[in-house]
Amino acid sequence: MAIDLWNEDGSFGGVGPEFEPEFMFTDRQKALQADLIELARTTLRPNAIESDEEYLFPRKNFQALAELGILGLNVPESLGGMGENHVATSMVVETIARYGCPSTAMCYVMHTAAVAAAMLRHQGNQTLCDLMGRLDKECLVGTLSLSDPATGSHVWFLMSSSAERDGEGYLLNKKASWTTSGGYADWYVAQTTSPDFNGDYANFSTWLVMGDEVAANPGSWDGMGLRGNQSGPIEIKDLKAPADRLIGPVGDGATSNDEATDPFFLFGTASCWNGIAMGMIDIARRHTTRKKHVDVGLRVCDYPTIQDYIGKALITTNASRMLTLSTCRQMDDTTNNCDWTIHSDPEALPRSELVPWSWSAKYTASSNVTEVSDKMLHACGGTAYKAGLGMERLLRDGKAGWVMAPTNEVIRNFLGRAGLMGFEALDLWNQNVDQRSIDNEVKKMTPEQKRELAERLLAE
Ligand SMILES: Cc1cc2nc3c(=O)[nH]c(=O)nc-3n(C[C@H](O)[C@H](O)[C@H](O)COP(=O)(O)OP(=O)(O)OC[C@H]3O[C@@H](n4cnc5c(N)ncnc54)[C@H](O)[C@@H]3O)c2cc1C
Numbered sequence: 432m433a434i435d436l437w438n439e440d441g442s443f444g445g446v447g448p449e450f451e452p453e454f455m456f457t458d459r460q461k462a463l464q465a466d467l468i469e470l471a472r473t474t475l476r477p478n479a480i481e482s483d484e485e486y487l488f489p490r491k492n493f494q495a496l497a498e499l500g501i502l503g504l505n506v507p508e509s510l511g512g513m514g515e516n517h518v519a520t521s522m523v524v525e526t527i528a529r530y531g532c533p534s535t536a537m538c539y540v541m542h543t544a545a546v547a548a549a550m551l552r553h554q555g556n557q558t559l560c561d562l563m564g565r566l567d568k569e570c571l572v573g574t575l576s577l578s579d580p581a582t583g584s585h586v587w588f589l590m591s592s593s594a595e596r597d598g599e600g601y602l603l604n605k606k607a608s609w610t611t612s613g614g615y616a617d618w619y620v621a622q623t624t625s626p627d628f629n630g631d632y633a634n635f636s637t638w639l640v641m642g643d644e645v646a647a648n649p650g651s652w653d654g655m656g657l658r659g660n661q662s663g664p665i666e667i668k669d670l671k672a673p674a675d676r677l678i679g680p681v682g683d684g685a686t687s688n689d690e691a692t693d694p695f696f697l698f699g700t701a702s703c704w705n706g707i708a709m710g711m712i713d714i715a716r717r718h719t720t721r722k723k724h725v726d727v728g729l730r731v732c733d734y735p736t737i738q739d740y741i742g743k744a745l746i747t748t749n750a751s752r753m754l755t756l757s758t759c760r761q762m763d764d765t766t767n768n769c770d771w772t773i774h775s776d777p778e779a780l781p782r783s784e785l786v787p788w789s790w791s792a793k794y795t796a797s798s799n800v801t802e803v804s805d806k807m808l809h810a811c812g813g814t815a816y817k818a819g820l821g822m823e824r825l826l827r828d829g830k831a832g833w834v835m836a837p838t839n840e841v842i843r844n845f846l847g848r849a850g851l852m853g854f855e856a857l858d859l860w861n862q863n864v865d866q867r868s869i870d871n872e873v874k875k876m877t878p879e880q881k882r883e884l885a886e887r888l889l890a891e
Pocket of ligand 1: 541574575576577578579583584585586609610611612644654657660662799831834835836837838839844865
């Protein structure tokens with residue numbers, strides 16, 4: 432049984448409201464946050480413990496979130512949603528992760544990224560509009576399926592997929608190595624190479640696939656943490672997809688990623704890691720202010736070492752939150768508060784311009800949660816090493832941040848390369864010839880080796 436974040440008298444045991452970036456939120460967002468915290472106390476948090484112990488997909492938590500109306504958080508009111516913006520999305524994810532359940536928060540991030548892909552191209556697609564209008568009423572959980580078994584964390588490079596034209600529609604095949612909510616989601620946003628892509632892997636397309644159209648092995652997920660998120664492999668096999676399952680035009684995959692799925696995934700996961708970091712600090716605050724050493728008459732929080740741990744964790748976590756929230760704020764400012772109608776102009780792609788900021792937010796938050804969860808465990812001593820305090824679960828959950836694509840190694844490399852040589856140097860689809868390396872290698876060859884190479888190339 433985990434010790435709650437709330438005290439016996441109902442008061443919150445974590446850090447106080449003066450550490451909250453409330454100045455970033457509207458009154459409606461503050462009210463939504465209060466409702467979510469109460470839902471976390473009564474429902475999401477108890478279910479998180481059950482999800483973790485039994486590897487349960489958090490369906491019960493999604494039903495509770497649907498009752499609050501937030502599966503359609505970014506769907507406009509005209510389509511039956513809440514019409515909220517990017518800052519609100521970050522706040523919702525962080526609140527679910529901090530006070531409630533990180534697995535639910537991660538599944539919710541993937542849901543919002545799938546909604547973003549659908550909303551980006553909903554205009555003129557009645558199937559998408561209809562689905563967006565039913566998200567909360569029917570508790571329809573969506574997710575993203577990109578990762579390819581052949582390319583690991585290079586999730587943008589789809590080698591184990593295909594789409595062919597089939598009469599008026601398409602024939603789809605895809606193998607995905609990881610998919611959050613895999614086998615449990617009601618709908619998937621999946622990507623495959625485009626029909627007639629002719630070996631150009633930069634040419635890929637985005638599809639709506641329904642839950643009963645994928646083959647999965649639900650329940651096989653055995654991750655270290657985020658045990659409810661069920662990120663298992665899925666397969667789409669010879670699916671005859673009607674034309675309206677294509678999201679956006681053929682070949683829209685990279686644009687859809689830059690403008691919809693990646694921004695929501697990146698700031699969304701950053702918010703999840705920020706929430707876990709705050710949740711760890713909350714537990715540490717509650718525990719260290721209550722635990723006493725009778726021999727010296729001090730509480731654990733009275734030791735300057737512990738105060739230093741908490742001070743540093745608050746500073747770095749709030750720096751990370753501000754990076755995430757200000758990236759979201761800029762998205763709000765440049766999209767008229769997440770007004771999807773701006774995309775009737777195909778050139779309107781304001782979120783894509785913020786890619787360096789979104790990558791930095793994911794990197795900063797997932798690095799911070801690694802450090803903070805380690806230090807909060809140290810601050811609470813051996814008690815934190817045991818499951819009862821609730822910290823070891825959060826520590827395991829937070830470990831996913833670093834390794835989720837784009838991994839932190841890849842982000843550092845991308846930003847370093849882009850900073851030095853421009854974004855074209857990233858060569859995501861392995862298409863740019865590195866003439867310097869070729870010249871350098873050729874320089875090392877004997878005349879015979881050069882002749883052999885020339886003959887082989889001519890033969891090819
Ligand atoms: C909890 C969880 C949920 C997930 N959910 C989803 C989901 O919903 N949808 C989805 O599509 N995927 C999902 N994934 C998959 C995830 O995004 C990555 O694709 C996956 O973690 C890659 O694992 P891998 O073992 O193939 O890593 P590898 O690609 O083999 O990486 C191994 C190491 O090599 C490094 N590396 C790789 N490429 C480079 C490079 N170019 N430069 C420098 N270093 C490099 C990595 O940083 C890492 O250190 C999820 C993963 C986790 C852990």
